[in-house]
Amino acid sequence: MKYSVLAMVLLVAVAGCTKKTSPFAPEYVEVPAQRPSDLGVDTSATSNSNTKPTQITQNTLSPTSPEYFKKSVGDRVLFDVDAYTLNAGGKSILDGQIRWLKDNPGYMVVIEGHADEQGTREYNLALGARRAQSVRDYMVANGVSPSRIRTLSLGKERPLEICSQESCYAKNRRAVTVLAGGIS
Numbered sequence: 001m002k003y004s005v006l007a008m009v010l011l012v013a014v015a016g017c018t019k020k021t022s023p024f025a026p027e028y029v030e031v032p033a034q035r036p037s038d039l040g041v042d043t044s045a046t047s048n049s050n051t052k053p054t055q056i057t058q059n060t061l062s063p064t065s066p067e068y069f070k071k072s073v074g075d076r077v078l079f080d081v082d083a084y085t086l087n088a089g090g091k092s093i094l095d096g097q098i099r100w101l102k103d104n105p106g107y108m109v110v111i112e113g114h115a116d117e118q119g120t121r122e123y124n125l126a127l128g129a130r131r132a133q134s135v136r137d138y139m140v141a142n143g144v145s146p147s148r149i150r151t152l153s154l155g156k157e158r159p160l161e162i163c164s165q166e167s168c169y170a171k172n173r174r175a176v177t178v179l180a181g182g183i184s
């Protein structure tokens with residue numbers, strides 16, 4: 001009796017240690033490697049070993065893609081120290097964003113307001129909120145529906161650059177337009 005109980009305990013312990021697959025675990029399927037010529041791609045022009053691979057450029061991005069928006073239109077505007085008014089460069093970038101948003105009505109945006117590390121947390125959160133609101137107001141005044149725009153202040157909580165120099169501070173004083181939606 002004593003040994004049968006011990007055997008049953010060991011059997012349960014061993015059974016509990018077997019590998020279980022989760023119903024949420026992805027299944028991996030091995031796909032054989034394919035050469036470009038197998039896919040019907042003409043490789044005769046690239047057979048030279050001195051040929052560099054083609055780089056993806058902004059011209060190959062879809063004009064309706066978030067990548068195009070970020071790289072070609074620009075997703076951020078910069079501000080002066082302790083300022084939330086838009087300068088000429090910022091307005092120019094926002095004009096491009098507004099054109100893109102009018103051409104792509106399926107997207108909503110979140111305007112993130114940021115500040116450099118100088119000042120208190122509370123002051124920088126308030127300054128970030130004013131910067132985001134300034135961008136929102138400009139977009140709304142130029143035809144973007146206010147229902148498509150949300151604002152968020154991050155203050156000094158998410159710096160692009162971390163150093164105590166003006167070159168870093170300047171990059172952190174910004175408003176970033178983040179695209180949301182666009183799924184058809």
